[in-house]
Every structure is written in C-alpha cells, then in structure tokens.
Amino acid sequence: NLYRIISFMSILIIVEHNNNKVNSNIFNLITCAKKLNYDLAEINFFIAGFNISNDILSQIKTGNIYIADNENYKNFLAEEIDDLIVNFIKSKNFTHVLLPASTFGKNLAPRLAAKLDVNQLSDVTEIISNDTFVRPIYAGNAFATCIIKDSVKLLTIRSTAFDHYQYDTKAISTSSQIIKLDAIKSKNISKFIKEDTSKTDRPDLSQAKIVVSGGRGLQSKENFKLIEQLAETLGAAVGATRAAVDAGYVSNDYQVGQTGKIVAPDLYIAIGISGAMQHLAGIKDSKIIVAINTDPEAPIMQIADYALEGDLFNVIPELCVEIEKLKN
C-alpha cells in the first residue's frame, strides 16, 4: 500500500450495464482490482448511459462512482463515449483502467488505447504485480506474461478467470460517492440502428453453472431443440459451436469459443461437437466436461472428463427421462 501511495496509483473500472442494472462481470473486475491491492473504497467506477437507474448505483455500493447521464450515451456507442472517458482518465491520472473482456469492453478498449497512445492488454487472466499480467495466446494454448511500462495500464479482464466479489457488508465502512460528469458534444460519426437480443429465461451463458452445447452433429435447427430440452431439464444455459451457428441452428450470441463467449461452468456438456481447438479455447476452464459423440476418436472425447460414445438422438431423450426421475 505504501508503494501505491508513493507511486500515485489509482484505478478506474468502466462499468458495463444496460441502464437498469450492472452486468455481473463488474464483481469479477472488483476482485481483479483487489488483486492489484486496491481497497474497495479506492476504486473509481465510470458509468455512461441514459436514465441510469438508481439500482445501478446501489449495486456498486462502494468507491467513487462517476456518472455521465445523457441521451447520446443511451446505447453505449464507443464512438460517443471514448473522448469523454479519455479526457476523464487524463484529468485524474488513472494508472489502471479495467474493462470486461466482453463485447462491450472489446469494442471500447481499443479506441481508448489508441487515443491515450498506450498499449491495450486483452483478456487478462492473472495479475502478477502492478505492471505484470498474464493473458492467453494462440487460442489459449500458451500464456504470455506481459510487463506494461505505459503510465496507463489499460486492460480487458476475462471475467471467468476472477471470482465474483462478494461484499462483506460489515467491512464496507464508506458508502459510495456519486459524482456527475458533464456530457460532451456528440461527434455523430456512428448511429445506433437496432438491437436484436435473444429472449430467454435461462441463465446467462457466460455466468451459468451448467452449460449444454450443441454442434454440427445436431444436423438442423429443429433438432437443436433437443439441446434446449436437456438444458431446460438441468436449468442450464445453451451454447453452440461456430459450425452450428453458421448453419443457422441458433443465433451467434450462443457461440462458445475463441471468437464467441468464454465459459467456465461447473459442468459443460458438449453434444455432437468434435472439439476443434477454437471451440476448446472457450471451455478450457470448465470444471467438468462431458462429451457425447458417435466418434470415440473426436478430440473432445480425449479431453472430456466423461466421454459417452453414442448417438445423441438416442442419448439426449434417455438422459432427460433419467434426470427427471432423479428430480422426483
């Protein structure tokens, strides 16, 4: 802590939210800030949005919360909020700026890095020290330890690599302080057209404890309903391979892997999935992997904790019946 005071370290977390509630990845970023030795009360949060709900403020509970509430920020366009954040970072001399390695963070961080003229380190999975971080490379087949000498360490954080921070309510001595920031003039260089989101009651894919994923082995959109049925039975989230997405079985927000979502559930069930390197890159941190495949030589069968050789069209209905029996 003394080192931090001498070296004037300070941290900013850019909050992902939907104007109503925070994305739970913020709690993984708080754990990350703690690993950088910041106290809870020292963490600064930046929120840009429109008609930002009070629930967001009460969910954060600690530190300084800087808010820019303006219609221009309603849809979080990186082109609208980048200058505001860059000016803010410069004015406060933040030394660490953390964003989630989600679509939101990956969209915004490169613009901030370019405008600040610093490196961006993506998908950080481990904090070694104040300037040394670990990130996966080659689709997770190797890990690079990187030292950042820039004055601002701009990091996107892989939330599955850090625990969800649980507030100890007794330990929070200071309540959060809310500071309003003035919006800046719109650049009008990008426009929000529309958002298509999949409406589901199932758990969020990136945070779910159980994920059931289907691949090309399902053969059609109609058959993919079998995956949804098993997920329903288990209270699980649904995932898919890029091949399944490209074939139109499900929309691309279901894609798991190097160019999709990174998941780390307690249980990952891969059905009709061969286990290509790019898919495995997204599931490596799962605690238990179960594979169901007709081909015993498929790569997924080699890395799975439980490999079941069988035809998914027989196995899934049988599994659903057996799980229902266990529930009753």
Ligand code: FAD
């Ligand atoms: P396949 O490889 O065709 O496997 C289908 C499997 O189903 C086979 O193993 C087969 O034995 C089995 N099967 C068939 N019938 C049955 C049955 N009746 N019962 C049981 N099993 C059956 N892929 C991703 O998933 N995520 C990514 O993020 C991703 N990013 C990529 C990025 C790049 C730059 C590139 C080049 C590729 C990327 N890919 C990604 C694609 C990846 O390389 C594979 O092509 C893809 O993962 C294969 O999907 P699949 O396993 O569904 O299909």
